[in-house]
Amino acid sequence: MSVTIVKPGLQTTVQAGPRIGLRHMGVPANGAADPLSLALANTLVGNTWDAASLEVTLVGPTLKFTCDCAFAVTGAHTLVALNDEEQPLHETLFARAGDELSLGAMRTGARAYLAFAGGVIVDDVLGSASTNLQAGFGGHQGRALRAGDVLDLAPNVQVGIRTPDEFRLPMSSSWAVHACAAAETQLLDDASRSSLFDTNWVVDRRADRMGLRLQGPALNTSSDGRMPSAGSFPGTIQCPEDGAPYALSVDCGTVGGYPRIAQIARADRHVLGQLRPGDHLRFLERDPDQAVEILHAKIDYWQAWLPEIASILR
Numbered sequence: 001m002s003v004t005i006v007k008p009g010l011q012t013t014v015q016a017g018p019r020i021g022l023r024h025m026g027v028p029a030n031g032a033a034d035p036l037s038l039a040l041a042n043t044l045v046g047n048t049w050d051a052a053s054l055e056v057t058l059v060g061p062t063l064k065f066t067c068d069c070a071f072a073v074t075g076a077h078t079l080v081a082l083n084d085e086e087q088p089l090h091e092t093l094f095a096r097a098g099d100e101l102s103l104g105a106m107r108t109g110a111r112a113y114l115a116f117a118g119g120v121i122v123d124d125v126l127g128s129a130s131t132n133l134q135a136g137f138g139g140h141q142g143r144a145l146r147a148g149d150v151l152d153l154a155p156n157v158q159v160g161i162r163t164p165d166e167f168r169l170p171m172s173s174s175w176a177v178h179a180c181a182a183a184e185t186q187l188l189d190d191a192s193r194s195s196l197f198d199t200n201w202v203v204d205r206r207a208d209r210m211g212l213r214l215q216g217p218a219l220n221t222s223s224d225g226r227m228p229s230a231g232s233f234p235g236t237i238q239c240p241e242d243g244a245p246y247a248l249s250v251d252c253g254t255v256g257g258y259p260r261i262a263q264i265a266r267a268d269r270h271v272l273g274q275l276r277p278g279d280h281l282r283f284l285e286r287d288p289d290q291a292v293e294i295l296h297a298k299i300d301y302w303q304a305w306l307p308e309i310a311s312i313l314r
Contacts, residue, residue, distance in 0.1 A: 001067040003116070005149040006100065009061035014139035014151070014231060015113075017050030018253055018314075023254045029234055030138065033209055033250050034111055034273030036231075036302075037169060039312045041115035044072035044092045044221045046158040049308050051119035052129040052139075054111040058276065060103025065095045070117035070158040075276060076109025078172050087209035087272040090163035097200045109171035110207075110276035118154030121250065133209065134251060162230040162241040167305045174200075175275060177268035179283040180291050182236065184227065184259035192219040196237075196245070203229055204244070207278045209251040211238075218243030221259045235264035235272070247272060247281075265291040266313060 005012075015038065018031030032055055034312035039049035047053075060078055072088050073080050078088040081102045085251070087093050095101060103112060122129045122139055131139025139151060179197075188196065195217045204213035209310045218237050233237065238258040245261065249272045262283060264272070275281060286294065296311065302309040 001064045001118075001153040002068070002150050002314070003065050003069070003153065004019045005061060005063050005145050005147055005151070007062040008105065008147055008268055010054055011057040012145045013055050013131040013133065014052050014062045014122055014129065014130060014266045014282055015055040016052040017251070018130065018250065019128045020124050020128070021232070022126060023233075026254050026283065027126055028252060028254060029250050030128060030132050031250055031274065031301060032113065032130070034075055034113070034270045034272040035312050037113045037273070038115070039113070039168070039306050039308070040090070041074040041113040042165055042168070043306065044161060044163065045070050045072070045115050045117040045269050046156060047115060047117070047233040049264045049306065051115065051310055052122050053113055053115040056103055056114060058110060059105050060112060062100060065097055065101070066101045067153070069095050070156070071095060073112055073114050074163070074167070075112040076106040078106050078112050079104035079175045088262070090168050092158060092160040092162070094160070097119065102208050106276070108173060109274040111156055111273050116153050117158040118156030119251065121152040121154055124142050154314070164305060166304070171274060173278070174280040175271055176282040176284055177271050178243045178265035178286045179262045180265065180286055183262040184221070185261050187221040187259045189220050190221070190259055192221070195219060197283050197294060201281045202244070203275050203277050203279045203281060207275065207277050207301065209249055211246050211252055212245065212272065213250040213259070214281065219245060219261070223260070227257055227259055229255045229257045230260070232260065235266070236260050237262040237264065249273070265294055267291070267295040270313065275292040
């Protein structure tokens, strides 16, 4: 059982759950940039939430099935076509051997997730099947997919279901995330701290799985480039010397020497996976206790459809 990649799209990779507990060894989390959308796709085909699936960035692939297979697409809004016939998002779909599936350009949002019943068969490396593009391991040969690649699938049988409307993540070109002060927020002068939380930032063209540079007023810190390297995590907002904040994402390094001026709340980190160049982003300032309350409320809401939501938003 397999699918063959006819056209790879802009950047299509095998992603699954993150790598946990290895940051002290210099190994980043990796995994789906938007794990909530990954979980929604896997749920529709009867997989565990973190089963290996395809993460599709901005422009989708074309692939051919060599077997009968159930599949589903969630995440960014895109045209899904099976043998040139448009198919819905957020529903279990069924392909026959010889069928051709294509995903178009993302209309809103940056990444779609394509899950197959049974999941993609790849080896776990350091506790995850996810692709680490920087180090070249995990996923399919540690890289983005290319034309001619063949992905083996695990056998599975699935009946058709659909994501309830209330659990379909909205996609937009304007986003807001909750954020807290971080270890070096105090290095911002008063005007810069106000700008951080009062600005509608624009996502720069430098936006990938490592992080996203934000356009807006230059922020001033008092580090003078002399801050010792310190731990960093997905969701950390760093401020380099040029004053343009940088939001770290799932493939970010484990340490950095730029001031950490804010931390995106755990409940909202999945949003980073859907930001694309030109999108607007606003930081909503909250204290840590409020961020915890937001997380608990989100977990309570999602448990009815995704019982493992606490692990998904870890």
